[in-house]
Each structure stands twice: as C-alpha cells, then as structure tokens.
Amino acid sequence: MPPGRAGSLESLRRLNRLRVIRALRDEGQISRAEIARRTGLSRSTVSSLVADLQADGLVVERPEPGLAHGSSGGRPPILLSFDASAGAAVGVDFGHSHLRVAVSDLASTILAERTRPLDTDHDAFAGLEMAAELVVETLADAGVAKELVIGAGMGLPGPVDQGDGTVHSSAILPGWIGMTVAEELQKRLEIPVMVDNDANLGALAEAAFGAGRDATDLVYLKVSSGIGAGLILNGRLYRGSAGLAGELGHVLVHPEGIVCRCGNRGCLETVAASGALVDLLRRSHGDDITIERILEAAHAGDAGCVRVIHDAGRALGTVAATLLNVLNPEMLIIGGHLAAAGDLLLDGMRESVARAALPETSRGAQVVAGVLGERAHVLGALALVVSEADRVLPTRLALAG
Numbered sequence: 383m384p385p386g387r388a389g390s391l392e393s394l395r396r397l398n399r400l401r402v403i404r405a406l407r408d409e410g411q412i413s414r415a416e417i418a419r420r421t422g423l424s425r426s427t428v429s430s431l432v433a434d435l436q437a438d439g440l441v442v443e444r445p446e447p448g449l450a451h452g453s454s455g456g457r458p459p460i461l462l463s464f465d466a467s468a469g470a471a472v473g474v475d476f477g478h479s480h481l482r483v484a485v486s487d488l489a490s491t492i493l494a495e496r497t498r499p500l501d502t503d504h505d506a507f508a509g510l511e512m513a514a515e516l517v518v519e520t521l522a523d524a525g526v527a528k529e530l531v532i533g534a535g536m537g538l539p540g541p542v543d544q545g546d547g548t549v550h551s552s553a554i555l556p557g558w559i560g561m562t563v564a565e566e567l568q569k570r571l572e573i574p575v576m577v578d579n580d581a582n583l584g585a586l587a588e589a590a591f592g593a594g595r596d597a598t599d600l601v602y603l604k605v606s607s608g609i610g611a612g613l614i615l616n617g618r619l620y621r622g623s624a625g626l627a628g629e630l631g632h633v634l635v636h637p638e639g640i641v642c643r644c645g646n647r648g649c650l651e652t653v654a655a656s657g658a659l660v661d662l663l664r665r666s667h668g669d670d671i672t673i674e675r676i677l678e679a680a681h682a683g684d685a686g687c688v689r690v691i692h693d694a695g696r697a698l699g700t701v702a703a704t705l706l707n708v709l710n711p712e713m714l715i716i717g718g719h720l721a722a723a724g725d726l727l728l729d730g731m732r733e734s735v736a737r738a739a740l741p742e743t744s745r746g747a748q749v750v751a752g753v754l755g756e757r758a759h760v761l762g763a764l765a766l767v768v769s770e771a772d773r774v775l776p777t778r779l780a781l782a783g
C-alpha cells in the first residue's frame with residue numbers, strides 16, 4: 383500500500399477513535415453495541431478501536447452490575463468506561479495576536495485554560511518561551527503534574543509540513559517560517575508535541591465534538607486575520623501532499639486587486655479577512671477602528687459595518703461554492719474571529735453559494751457557524767493528542783527515560 387493511502391486510513395481511524403471516546407465520555411458506561419449505534423460505525427470497527435483503547439489503559443470493562451445474574455439467562459452485556467483521568471493533554475493555540483493554552487483530561491474536558499495577548503510581530507523563539515511558561519502555569523492551575531501529561535498539541539495559523547514539521551511560507555506569522563516548531567517546543571516542555579494548521583484542528587474539533595459530529599464530509603473555514611480551510615473528507619482529515627491543502631485565503635478573486643502578503647494580487651484574504659474589513663472602514667469610522675468594534679457595531683445595526691461583513695460573506699461564499707462543487711461536503715462550518723458575526727456574515731455566504739454552486743450541491747450543504755467558538759482550535763489541539771495517544775505514549779516514555 384502506498385504511504386499516502388496508509389496515512390489516510392490511519393487518519394480515518396483517528397477521527398473514529400475520537401468519536402468512540404466521545405460516546406464513552408457522554409454515556410459514562412456503555413456497551414460496544416451502543417457505541418456502534420451512537421457513532422454509526424460498524425460493530426467490528428468499534429471492537430477493534432475499543433481493543434486499542436484498552437491496550438493503552440484508557441478503557442476498562444465491567445459487567446453491568448444489575449444484570450450479572452439476570453433472569454433472561456443471556457450473557458450480561460459488558461459495559462465499558464473511559465478512564466479520562468489516566469492522563470492529561472495540553473493544547474496550545476497560537477493566533478495572529480493571541481496565545482491560548484488549555485489542559486484537559488483524556489476525554490478533552492478542559493481543566494484549566496489561560497490566554498495571553500501576542501505582539502503580531504513577535505519573534506518565534508520568544509513566542510515559544512512564552513508558550514512553555516504558560517503551559518507550566520496552566521498545569522499548576524489544573525493541579526496536574528507534568529508526568530501525567532501524555533502530549534501537547536499545537537495549532538499555528540498556517541500550513542505545517544507533516545513530513546519534516548516545518549512551517550510553510552504562507553503562514554501568517556512571518557517569524558515562524560521554516561522553523562521546526564514541534565521539536566523546539568518539545569525541547570522546552572519535555573513532553574511529546576504535535577503541530578498542525580489551526581484550520582485543520584478546528585475541523586477536527588467541530589467534527590469530533592461540535593457542529594459536524596454527524597458529518598463524514600465537511601469543510602471548516604477559519605476566517606480571522608488569515609483565511610484557511612480544514613477538510614474532513616470521507617471521515618478523514620485531508621492535508622494534501624505537503625500539508626498545504628485548504629489554503630483558501632490565497633484563491634484569486636480580483637486579478638487587479640491589492641497585493642496580498644503572499645505576493646500575489648487580489649487573494650480572498652485581501653477582501654474578506656479581518657484586516658481587509660478594518661481597512662475598508664478606516665475612512666468612514668476612524669483610524670482606531672478594530673475588528674472587535676466592527677462586529678459590535680454591526681450587531682447594533684451600523685450600516686457600514688453590516689455592509690462590509692455581508693460583502694466579505696459574499697466573497698467567501700463565491701470561493702466556497704467552487705469547493706462545494708468540487709468536494710460535495712455535507713457542511714460548511716465557519717469558525718475564526720469573523721464567525722461571531724453570525725448571520726450577518728453567513729447570509730452573504732449563503733447568497734453567493736446559492737448563486738454560484740450547483741443547485742444540488744448548495745441545497746445539500748448546510749452553511750453554519752461552528753459551535754465551539756474561539757476554543758475550537760485549542761480543543762482540536764487537545765483532540766489531536768488524545769486521538770494519537772497510542773503514538774505519543776511511547777514517545778512520552780522515551781522522553782521520561
């Protein structure tokens with residue numbers, strides 16, 4: 383089997399593993415048959431995933447107490463429970479201007495969380511030092527010893543090469559390009575670190591715990607200072623050959639438009655990312671206008687702010703329509719800073735999608751806001767660790783030794 387194929391089978395298994403863990407977490411105690419019913423996975427897939435979780439010490443089984451000597455004479459169903467306290471996970475989300483760290487148990491229930499503003503032109507090494515510091519503080523808040531942490535997941539606003547772990551050049555943090563981030567943070571934390579594009583992590587989180595929990599094909603669109611998409615196709619996170627899949631922010635929308643940070647002209651980001659909205663409103667609303675104030679004013683009915691958000695939605699919808707025609711997903715989930723605009727943004731998107739996508743494709747795809755809000759990316763980072771627990775645990779042991 384070629385490596386790419388094996389890789390996508392592997393990632394399919396990861397998402398399914400998260401869905402099984404979620405069923406275990408929601409129910410407390412649950413049988414294999416009930417997990418299969420709740421997740422829509424086959425009995426044999428569930429049995430094999432449960433066996434893996436048992437081998438990792440994360441799932442324990444016990445016969446249902448009341449039925450042990452049941453009058454029906456049948457074999458009592460074996461109930462499973464997830465041992466969320468068997469370890470802890472750390473999630474780190476680097477945004478354009480914020481840093482968020484969360485500590486969770488292995489069911490991705492957040493135990494403690496801290497955020498800190500980031501200078502947008504910060505030096506990457508200073509950023510990593512700050513992250514390492516914040517991790518130590520957040521672990522203390524959660525009362526979790528570092529020895530209990532099985533790994534840290536980290537999201538960055540840009541594509542990350544999953545082969546050598548370097549940050550690609552379209553990342554929105556210029557100081558980070560070419561850096562092997564996982565290695566650097568691992569050195570500072572002495573726990574295994576996995577890094578991914580934050581849009582991929584948002585897609586993973588919404589698919590595992592959020593708006594996309596019943597979908598097998600979805601597009602998660604992160605709209606903040608940058609624009610990126612995370613793709614879940616046939617139940618798998620799709621990263622492309624070099625980790626660049628989903629770089630939707632750099633799709634050309636105006637050939638004669640303004641120059642984008644990537645060097646091309648008229649990219650989607652130059653008309654629909656938060657900075658573009660701020661630029662559009664400076665003349666009318668003053669130099670000190672910010673994206674937070676635009677969102678606030680739009681909700682209060684300010685005509686100019688409503689207009690630029692609606693127009694951004696239309697531009698996003700036109701590009702998304704192409705994606706819907708090509709990929710035919712069930713859902714288009716909007717996350718990132720601008721998702722807080724709600725229908726002010728989504729109505730513009732729906733308008734363009736209805737206009738530009740094939741009628742069947744657009745009718746088949748819901749355009750919705752994510753339900754995890756600004757936590758989506760850090761939850762995805764935590765989910766990445768939990769879903770890969772079997773891979774990080776041996777690394778953890780090696781680091782400890």
Ligand SMILES: [Zn+2]
Pocket residue numbers: 631632633642643644645646649651
């Ligand atoms: Zn661009």
